[in-house]
Amino acid sequence: MDGNEHTKNLFAATDLIHKKLRAQRTVKWIFGSMSVVILIPLVALTSYLIIRAWPSLTWDFITDVPKQGMRSGGIWPALIGTLYTVTFSLLVAVPVGVMAGIYLNEYARESWFTRIVNLAVVNLAGVPSIVHALFGLGAFVVFAGLGKSILSASLTLAIMTLPVIIVSTKEALFAVPVTFRMACWNLGASRWQTIRTIVLPNSIGGILTGIILQVCRAAGETAPIMFTGAVFFKFVKRGDLFPYKPTEQCMALSYHLHTISTQVPGVPESMLYATAVVLLGFVLAFNAIAIVLRTRIRNRKKW
Amino acid sequence: MKPKAGNIEIKNLTIRYGNKIALDDISISIPSTGIFAIIGPANSGKTTLLKSINRTIELEPGVSVKGQIFIDGQNTKRIRDVYGLRRKIGMVFPLPVGLPLSIYDNVAYAPRIAGKHSKRDLDEIVERSLRQAALWDEVKDRLKSLGTMLSGGQQQRLTIARALSHEPEILCLDEFSIAVDPVTTMRIEDVLIELKKKMTIILVTNLVQQARRLGDLTCFLNIGKLVQVDETEKIFSDDPGNQLTYDYVHGVFG
Amino acid sequence: MQQIEKHSLTDKLQDTSSGTRPGPASGVSRGTLGAFLTHIRRIRRVVSERTIVCLIYICGVSAVIFVFGIFFFVFREGAPFLEHGFKAKEFFLSPDWYPTSATNKRYGILAQLVGTGSVTLVAMLVAVPFSLGTGIFIAEFCGKKTREIMKILVELLAAIPSVVWGFIGLMVMNPLIIKLTGAPIGLNVLNAGIIVGLMSVPIIVTIAEDAIRAVPDTYIEAAEALGATRWQLVRKVILPAAKSGLLAAVLLGVGRAVGETMAVLMCTGHSINIPFDAKVPFFHVLESVRTLTATIAAEMGEAPRLEANADGTYPTEALHYQALFVIGIVLFAITFVINITADMIVKGIRRKK
Numbered sequence: 001m002d003g004n005e006h007t008k009n010l011f012a013a014t015d016l017i018h019k020k021l022r023a024q025r026t027v028k029w030i031f032g033s034m035s036v037v038i039l040i041p042l043v044a045l046t047s048y049l050i051i052r053a054w055p056s057l058t059w060d061f062i063t064d065v066p067k068q069g070m071r072s073g074g075i076w077p078a079l080i081g082t083l084y085t086v087t088f089s090l091l092v093a094v095p096v097g098v099m100a101g102i103y104l105n106e107y108a109r110e111s112w113f114t115r116i117v118n119l120a121v122v123n124l125a126g127v128p129s130i131v132h133a134l135f136g137l138g139a140f141v142v143f144a145g146l147g148k149s150i151l152s153a154s155l156t157l158a159i160m161t162l163p164v165i166i167v168s169t170k171e172a173l174f175a176v177p178v179t180f181r182m183a184c185w186n187l188g189a190s191r192w193q194t195i196r197t198i199v200l201p202n203s204i205g206g207i208l209t210g211i212i213l214q215v216c217r218a219a220g221e222t223a224p225i226m227f228t229g230a231v232f233f234k235f236v237k238r239g240d241l242f243p244y245k246p247t248e249q250c251m252a253l254s255y256h257l258h259t260i261s262t263q264v265p266g267v268p269e270s271m272l273y274a275t276a277v278v279l280l281g282f283v284l285a286f287n288a289i290a291i292v293l294r295t296r297i298r299n300r301k302k303w
Numbered sequence: 304m305k306p307k308a309g310n311i312e313i314k315n316l317t318i319r320y321g322n323k324i325a326l327d328d329i330s331i332s333i334p335s336t337g338i339f340a341i342i343g344p345a346n347s348g349k350t351t352l353l354k355s356i357n358r359t360i361e362l363e364p365g366v367s368v369k370g371q372i373f374i375d376g377q378n379t380k381r382i383r384d385v386y387g388l389r390r391k392i393g394m395v396f397p398l399p400v401g402l403p404l405s406i407y408d409n410v411a412y413a414p415r416i417a418g419k420h421s422k423r424d425l426d427e428i429v430e431r432s433l434r435q436a437a438l439w440d441e442v443k444d445r446l447k448s449l450g451t452m453l454s455g456g457q458q459q460r461l462t463i464a465r466a467l468s469h470e471p472e473i474l475c476l477d478e479f480s481i482a483v484d485p486v487t488t489m490r491i492e493d494v495l496i497e498l499k500k501k502m503t504i505i506l507v508t509n510l511v512q513q514a515r516r517l518g519d520l521t522c523f524l525n526i527g528k529l530v531q532v533d534e535t536e537k538i539f540s541d542d543p544g545n546q547l548t549y550d551y552v553h554g555v556f557g
Numbered sequence: 558m559q560q561i562e563k564h565s566l567t568d569k570l571q572d573t574s575s576g577t578r579p580g581p582a583s584g585v586s587r588g589t590l591g592a593f594l595t596h597i598r599r600i601r602r603v604v605s606e607r608t609i610v611c612l613i614y615i616c617g618v619s620a621v622i623f624v625f626g627i628f629f630f631v632f633r634e635g636a637p638f639l640e641h642g643f644k645a646k647e648f649f650l651s652p653d654w655y656p657t658s659a660t661n662k663r664y665g666i667l668a669q670l671v672g673t674g675s676v677t678l679v680a681m682l683v684a685v686p687f688s689l690g691t692g693i694f695i696a697e698f699c700g701k702k703t704r705e706i707m708k709i710l711v712e713l714l715a716a717i718p719s720v721v722w723g724f725i726g727l728m729v730m731n732p733l734i735i736k737l738t739g740a741p742i743g744l745n746v747l748n749a750g751i752i753v754g755l756m757s758v759p760i761i762v763t764i765a766e767d768a769i770r771a772v773p774d775t776y777i778e779a780a781e782a783l784g785a786t787r788w789q790l791v792r793k794v795i796l797p798a799a800k801s802g803l804l805a806a807v808l809l810g811v812g813r814a815v816g817e818t819m820a821v822l823m824c825t826g827h828s829i830n831i832p833f834d835a836k837v838p839f840f841h842v843l844e845s846v847r848t849l850t851a852t853i854a855a856e857m858g859e860a861p862r863l864e865a866n867a868d869g870t871y872p873t874e875a876l877h878y879q880a881l882f883v884i885g886i887v888l889f890a891i892t893f894v895i896n897i898t899a900d901m902i903v904k905g906i907r908r909k910k
Binding site for chain 1: 712
């Protein structure tokens with residue numbers, strides 16, 4: 001290309017522009033492949049786990065109890081134990097977390113105290129799970145005298161999931177326009193009436209999404225329940241839905257996976273994989289529910 | 304004329320947002336008859352004045368309020384049931400806010416909050432309020448559809464209907480015509496003329512001509528200070544008795 | 558929130574309104590019983606509202622209580638060790654950790670500190686470039702559809718439990734590393750680093766994407782109006798503007814990596830070892846280590862909690878349990894500082910915006 005052509009065609013691409021665009025394409029390609037590299041493990045590993053687990057993945061595996069020192073049989077007691085701890089922890093974490101979220105978004109005013117509360121939430125979210133475990137051990141097992149039990153484990157999990165529930169509630173409430181609140185206040189509604197009639201109904205989807213995500217987290221965590229309530233093995237009848245009392249220790253899926261893969265020699269590999277797949281499936285399924293829920297809410301906005 | 308409920312007496316009202324003075328030592332007496340129009344350029348404290356009447360001003364952060372407001376001789380600061388006070392005063396803001404509820408529930412909101420739950424009463428209130436706001440004919444067949452899906456003009460009338468649902472003694476409108484087309488504006492103005500027989504109406508407007516059309520008394524605020532309160536005709540006459548007022552209503556500034 | 562005593566006033570207000578003008582009467586006119594019931598209902602409503610608002614306030618401060626609670630209870634259990642067995646110099650600078658030795662108990666966590674540090678370092682070497690690249694890609698280079706899908710995948714990646722990651726390290730990475738590098742054991746810094754790196758990806762991607770998207774549109778429009786390509790825009794405008802947000806993202810990733818427990822417990826090989834020496838290349842990723850978190854997780858089960866003797870001293874066997882809690886305090890302090898710093902950076906950005 002020479003100068004003559006430039007004057008003829010003012011908007012033709014120059015070498016410089018070609019170079020720029022080439023750089024742009026290269027960079028886009030690099031970043032794109034980086035993303036793919038990061039996300040490959042998700043797909044590849046999940047498929048790999050499922051393939052390896054396939055021989056053991058039967059209905060029997062889920063409903064049967066471990067046999068021969070966990071070397072055969074199923075995972076029923078662990079599955080039920082996980083359900084127990086997760087349910088109990090939600091019973092505590094949801095009301096407290098949602099109300100704390102309401103406090104922070106609706107009642108708290110800009111002040112040093114509110115800043116401290118917010119800082120505490122951020123910190124609580126960042127505390128390592130093993131420190132939560134130590135706290136659970138020190139506070140619930142020892143100090144409160146609950147011993148190693150489902151209660152202690154659930155309370156520990158509850159405190160661990162609390163900050164995320166608080167933050168997601170806060171964000172869901174924040175998404176409701178202030179003008180609605182103003183309108184209600186002007187109609188003579190108190191803060192709580194406004195929250196109950198307008199704010200909560202319009203943010204419940206977001207709050208639920210946050211809660212469901214915490215179900216996954218609570219189900220997958222191992223460290224916090226290790227010394228607060230999870231037990232290596234507990235005899236349970238096959239298919240029994242209520243095998244544990246809240247004051248007893250229980251088995252848990254995540255802890256079970258840890259023990260059979262590191263401490264029990266001679267467990268068939270496919271059983272290990274199957275346990276991992278059940279846990280992963282449980283968690284990913286709940287996540288998928290949360291994602292679907294969120295997408296539907298976003299599409300069905302009322303304003 | 305026999306005294307109606309809903310006269311307002313504002314005494315030495317000073318309101319600050321932090322260090323900024325929004326209203327500076329305002330004293331106005333608003334009689335319970337007719338439409339009281341408030342005009343003034345932007346930032347003159349008109350909206351603040353309305354908010355201080357139903358005490359929603361207290362909900363804003365960093366506000367300090369000095370002075371008193373008496374409604375029917377009662378000091379609003381002393382009223383402990385602030386929610387009851389707010390129910391007595393209907394508020395309509397510049398931008399229409401349809402609550403994300405059905406049209407019916409929008410209008411029935413305030414009565415329900417106040418503890419009325421009988422279906423018959425509510426039906427009656429909804430119909431009356433919507434009729435008063437000149438919206439009934441347009442929405443009577445779809446009371447169950449979402450209030451937020453109405454057009455802007457309809458939503459503004461819905462807001463007015465909602466403000467009327469608890470039978471206020473005072474109705475405050477803050478530049479209601481900003482987000483509304485001229486035809487709807489005229490309809491709402493007709494509604495107001497009808498309503499002024501029943502209640503005190505305070506009309507904040509940035510359209511001086513609207514104040515002239517509707518106001519019985521007109522008050523002119525400028526940068527938080529009260530400039531003049533007088534008969535509307537006087538304010539809009541060639542000699543309102545105040546140069547600033549004259550300049551404003553004749554478009555010299557503002 | 559102060560409406561208990563004023564139904565009388567509400568009544569008065571309603572009375573005046575129904576008295577002065579026609580309209581549907583309030584509950585008052587419907588017989589005494591009706592009025593009584595309405596009254597009861599109102600009192601109940603007011604009381605229950607008060608209770609709820611009270612609960613909301615209590616729950617609101619719960620987060621503060623719990624943070625202090627965590628510190629308090631972990632400290633409470635660890636305190637006797639601080640009093641009796643703790644020597645700061647030995648604790649932080651000695652790699653000798655023999656808490657159960659019968660004759661010569663030693664409590665030095667240098668090896669674990671280095672272990673945590675080296676795993677975190679490798680994890681960040683893996684995670685940071687890829688996460689920032691992904692963050693930039695999601696925020697600036699892909700279409701809306703792709704973005705949605707990518708974000709969902711990132712979220713799913715975040716959902717995988719750490720014990721499953723540990724399992725993957727144990728069963729998949731372990732043989733792979735042995736085969737590829739010829740190392741005698743595949744449970745080492747490299748293995749744990751890659752696993753923990755993958756685990757920290759989601760949080761870094763999410764925060765980085767937020768930071769990039771928080772760059773004011775006006776900057777971007779101005780640059781686009783000058784004819785910049787997307788890449789020039791990213792390099793010259795967006796990255797400098799989002800710098801501190803990206804730093805916060807990396808910090809939170811570090812926090813995540815430091816606090817990770819189960820995966821490192823299963824993947825590091827769990828041997829007390831400092832993976833540095835004088836031989837090239839100085840830092841040996843193929844050596845096994847042990848981290849702070851894994852130490853607590855592995856040993857707490859065997860460390861007995863013993864009560865104090867009558868004279869207030871503790872049997873030496875009790876010190877192990879208490880020392881583990883002191884490690885917990887160290888971890889708490891590290892993550893506390895990281896989180897506060899990251900939070901201040903993020904808040905700083907928001908304020909500027």
